[in-house]
Amino acid sequence: MEWTERQQRIVEIVKDSGSITGEKIAAMLNLTRATLRPDLTVLTMSGVLVARPRVGYSYREDLGPSPIMERMLQLRVCAFKSMPVTVLEDASIYEATVAMFTQNVGSLTVVGTDRVLLGMISRKDIMKASLGKIDLQQVPVGVIMTRMPNIYMTTLDEPVLSAAKKLVQHQVDSLPVVEGYVDESGNECYEVVGRFTKTNVTKLFVEIAETR
Amino acid sequence: MEWTERQQRIVEIVKDSGSITGEKIAAMLNLTRATLRPDLTVLTMSGVLVARPRVGYSYREDLGPSPIMERMLQLRVCAFKSMPVTVLEDASIYEATVAMFTQNVGSLTVVGTDRVLLGMISRKDIMKASLGKIDLQQVPVGVIMTRMPNIYMTTLDEPVLSAAKKLVQHQVDSLPVVEGYVDESGNECYEVVGRFTKTNVTKLFVEIAETR
Incomplete structure (x- = not known):
């Protein structure tokens, strides 16, 4: 300003x-x-x-510093996340679109066996696909999704502030909440356990501003 | 919980x-x-x-009440809104989709003469249209947009908290910021002067949480 x-x-x-x-x-x-x-x-x-x-x-x-600020800085993703909405890699773009409508979400996490994170698909990805001449009923989401490792993630114990900063800095509407582990073959895997979105932050903002 | x-x-x-x-x-x-x-x-x-x-x-x-809370309650939409991104009613859905990509926004305000608000078109509306068999290059946005008076709006002097509550309660990602007036024929009109989104709230949340 x-x-x-x-x-x-x-x-x-x-x-x-x-x-x-x-x-x-x-x-x-x-x-x-x-x-x-x-x-x-x-x-x-x-x-x-x-x-x-x-x-x-x-x-x-x-x-100056205030108790409410201290409280804000202690809040963790685990207490404010939403349930994950997932889709398999070989689901069609059409099926993914329908899932977004029925679950009323702006993006889906694409998972493999044991809910392992493979990628993300957003309304933006689907819009881009519909501009082209591809058949939404035939093409699987795996073809158009943003694929790991190009996914910004958060964890249950990450402070809400730092997760909110990721949403702003990387210009994404949603982060998958994951728990990382190493599988038998020694690969790093991330199990999807939730999603953290700008909607979660907006709700939290309202809740905090009304705490008086 | x-x-x-x-x-x-x-x-x-x-x-x-x-x-x-x-x-x-x-x-x-x-x-x-x-x-x-x-x-x-x-x-x-x-x-x-x-x-x-x-x-x-x-x-x-x-x-208890804190100065930072008092500050949050005094913030107005005018200081945190984004520029409006508008499209005319007879633009094709295809053109609107391209505008969303080039401007990197999740919704457009559809305006008439003098930037008067006619409706809104979101990624969700466009996804719904692409599920059907309609020709995105031929059909104008006016056919699929959400039309006035079914639009939730905000104004420059509305407190940010109350605008954020509208986003949450009505489950929308964006509100057009308008200035209302009565035209020569006595109709209530709303000129579009900005947009207020969950991204604006998320940025503000980060900014406030980092003020220390």
Whole structure:
């Protein structure tokens, strides 16, 4: 966000004073409270300043660490994940599409024996396929899925914050939740035990914001 | 989440004592610290208890209101929305699909003259269309879009929390951000000025959790 020169001066004044009323800021800038109101609204709405009744405005970085933040940082994926929705590699794209509708999910994990993660298929993959001239009833999902090891994953004990960062950084809507192990042949395997999505994060955001 | 009897007793003990160390809880239950560890881990990971170094465990509801919560409740959609990605009603489904790929979005707002909101088209709508036998290059988006007034919307000054609740409750990935007005014929119109998505909420969650 870009700030006007006046907005930057307001932020400096608030930073210097710890907390200060709108009237006092106006006085310091030789402006009326009414002239200042739009600036204070923009700064509050974007979270740069925090307005509190009777106390006035304070700068967000001065809020300091809080118990609610500590709680947020301790939350783990295991408590907020959803059930996995899986499909076999040789299912047709048509079958996968129907599964997405009936289960109301935006992506499926493609698994082999023992629920071992093979790949992921998303609405985006299916849309891409339908742009081409391929027969959705004949072509198996294995042909169009994103295949391991090109899958971003999370685990039951990963902090929710770090899993949410993966969703943002890698621009994916969903991460498979996996438990890793080494099979008899010495291969690294990942059993799918859940999924963690932007929907889970949005629900958690609402839940936290309403805890008061 | 379902709690075992022992976990419920732990929560009661922590509630009664304000904050208490793991050792003391173990002593009160006549158990070793090691036996108790898995229960304390589950209760902490799910956010019921908060663990703090040297202080011990406390119950989440005892955290009370905090400045960071006040800040979260003041955030408005205007500061966190994305740019709208729009398409005209007579564009083909094929063109809309290509636009979703090139703009990397999960849905498009369908607009008329003056960017007036007519409807929304999502990846889900396009997947449904491709299951049928329709020609994506011939059929216009107007045929398959979700049409006004069946669209959930948000506004620039709506609190982020309430917009996030709409996403969760109505199970949609995206809300058009609109400015309402009444046109010359007396019709209520909504000009599309942005979009607010689960991605915006996920980014905000990460940003807030990292503000320390």
